[in-house]
């Protein structure tokens with residue numbers, strides 16, 4: 089039987105930068121095949137080449153035994169290939185249903201869009217995700233009003249609506265919590281049984297080992313290794329990815345913060361999706377926000393940063409009440425905010441990497457005039473310490489891989505030396521090594537006296553980094569776990585424990 | 589809060605309210621406003637801008653802009669009258685030939701604009717500013733000075749009636765129907781998607797270049813029809829016709845709630861926006877302001893209307 093898809097010695101350059109030097113993989117029919125590698129190694133580029141969005145310089149793509157050119161996304165789709173885009177391919181201003189069927193709208197006899205049929209089909213598809221969709225995800229909702237995980241679900245549905253034979257998921261689980269991931273994997277399993285083939289890209293190796301039959305590892309634009317999942321282990325794969333051993337994170341030392349006076353106090357905060365949230369945070373402390381996706385953790389961080397309104401409660405910094413209505417005010421009070429939703433919150437599209445990194449610094453220091461030279465040195469130092477791969481600070485941000493863009497936005501906020509650092513699922517899309525480096529930087533900042541609030545959709549990150557975790561449910565804090573009680577079991581239990 | 593929510597994404601509601609206010613003020617200043625004759629003459633004055641604003645909407649929805657629409661009006665006008673004069677007879681056949689030539693000229697202009705912007709990737713503002721000059725130049729070459737009256741059947745029909753209603757009203761109704769039909773076609777969604785997020789639209793498999801060219805052709809086609817209407821009104825050729833229509837149409841589109849950045853809005857809103865701009869002119873005229881203040885006051889009111897819509901929409 090011929091393979092569903094084969095890529096052989098694919099090469100691609102962007103100007104002087106080599107994105108792919110020798111990419112290759114074979115995807116069998118009805119298998120789930122992982123593609124893993126560090127940030128910027130070329131996974132997304134290879135995916136886009138297979139999906140017809142990017143044109144390769146040389147190499148072969150063979151689908152069902154036939155070599156194809158694939159000069160446009162439409163052509164790839166006609167050959168049964170569908171790609172989940174890491175940065176999503178949704179139109180923010182349009183509704184969920186319009187996005188799902190964009191370009192393939194059902195029509196009636198007169199050539200008009202058959203709205204009823206469209207709504208019905210969209211509802212049927214969304215129905216499968218209903219148990220984990222969260223509030224506000226319905227076929228009429230505007231995509232820009234959705235949370236990051238909901239948007240990812242819409243992109244998944246959009247891909248599935250195309251009835252593909254070959255599906256590429258480029259970090260499709262990056263913003264999903266484990267409940268959503270479970271359901272997603274169940275759907276993959278069902279489709280796999282029907283003969284659909286999947287290429288699965290993720291930095292979460294546990295997921296790779298949970299669903300994938302085989303693993304291809306890429307390094308610096310080259311496919312370097314192939315594994316059968318059942319016959320290998322994570323260490324081996326990680327070694328192949330980074331070329332040396334894993335960067336393991338030792339758990340945070342338990343520290344007694346009770347003596348220090350609070351840096352940040354939140355009393356009875358209320359908002360659209362927050363109910364009576366109170367806690368205090370001391371200098372040097374890393375406080376985690378846990379729970380299922382969308383229970384108010386992100387909203388809390390955005391409210392503290394002035395991007396979402398609080399309707400009640402008080403916020404005190406160093407014992408003084410502050411009112412933060414805009415991000416600008418938040419920055420001046422010493423808040424820093426790293427968002428995992430880079431498309432919406434972070435990117436100055438089309439601008440240079442330097443401008444993208446320096447923007448927060450400019451606001452923080454009330455600069456009207458800047459001397460780029462001095463700042464440049466400092467920013468590139470931070471970027472280097474995260475191993476950011478970029479051609480030069482003057483290159484446009486869009487030229488970076490997804491993970492490397494995220495590192496730029498992390499550098500943006502670390503550069504301001506914030507006194508309260510708000511981290512909103514910040515590691516979305518960054519690779520294992522960079523994650524470890526990032527955690528080290530966060531710890532250093534905390535050790536130097538910053539207070540850190542950290543939300544992550546991955547329990548392992550909370551366990552690895554936090555001194556204490558507040559578990560959220562429906563906009564309330566339902567449990568508080570101290571360092572000693574911080575286990576995956578307890579986190580899951582607390583998240584579900586008081587769920588309605 | 590609830591009011592702001594209801595208005596979110598519906599700036600045209602504000603525009604509608606502004607239109608009603610203007611109509612009331614106008615009726616107060618001009619007691620015979622609601623007579624058929626005055627209504628018809630108003631519609632005749634407003635119709636060209638309504639048409640061009642509708643066409644401009646499709647370009648702006650796709651994230652582009654067309655500053656050449658005024659020049660297209662002039663070019664279509666001189667081509668139409670020249671073709672009719674060239675045939676030499678004064679009958680319906682000659683008029684029809686002239687109209688078809690004018691429409692074809694419009695489509696050609698739209699294709700050219702679309703080619704420059706979407707295929708050659710020139711900046712829309714710069715490219716259509718330049719093609720506007722080019723089209724004006726061609727218009728002056730075709731007909732150096734105003735003149736060449738159109739035959740009577742043309743302007744009589746335009747000024748006349750059909751089935752008890754004025755022809756201009758039929759044209760207005762036809763515009764609304766055309767807007768409705770276009771709005772129900774997949775093409776409009778594709779335009780909106782291209783304007784909303786071009787890269788995502790491309791990744792979704794839309795033929796982005798073709799869609800953008802389509803927007804320019806629609807804009808030019810509506811401008812051509814507007815030109816034919818103006819020709820019916822002035823009954824002669826004028827290479828300088830339509831000078832202020834390009835920016836007027838952009839104002840109307842924005843007033844009607846379409847985002848200049850593309851991706852959201854509606855052509856119905858632009859119809860309202862164009863009517864508001866027309867009514868502002870009326871009110872100022874009948875308020876009896878000294879001539880030298882009229883333009884100034886018009887600018888202030890237009891600015892206030894634009895700002896009002898934007899402020900309400902942003903909340």
Ligand SMILES: Nc1ncnc2c1ncn2[C@@H]1O[C@H](COP(=O)(O)OP(=O)(O)OP(=O)(O)O)[C@@H](O)[C@H]1O
Nearest residue numbers: 102107127128129130131132133487488489490491
């Ligand atoms: N449009 C572009 N212009 C210039 N360089 C690009 C462009 N797209 C990608 N690159 C470069 O190609 C390389 C591979 O990028 P790619 O996005 O494929 O990485 P990736 O493996 O998906 O990384 P990540 O895990 O961070 O998503 C990177 O070094 C990136 O900077």
Ligand SMILES: [Mg+2]
Nearest residue numbers: 132174489490
């Ligand atoms: Mg990528």
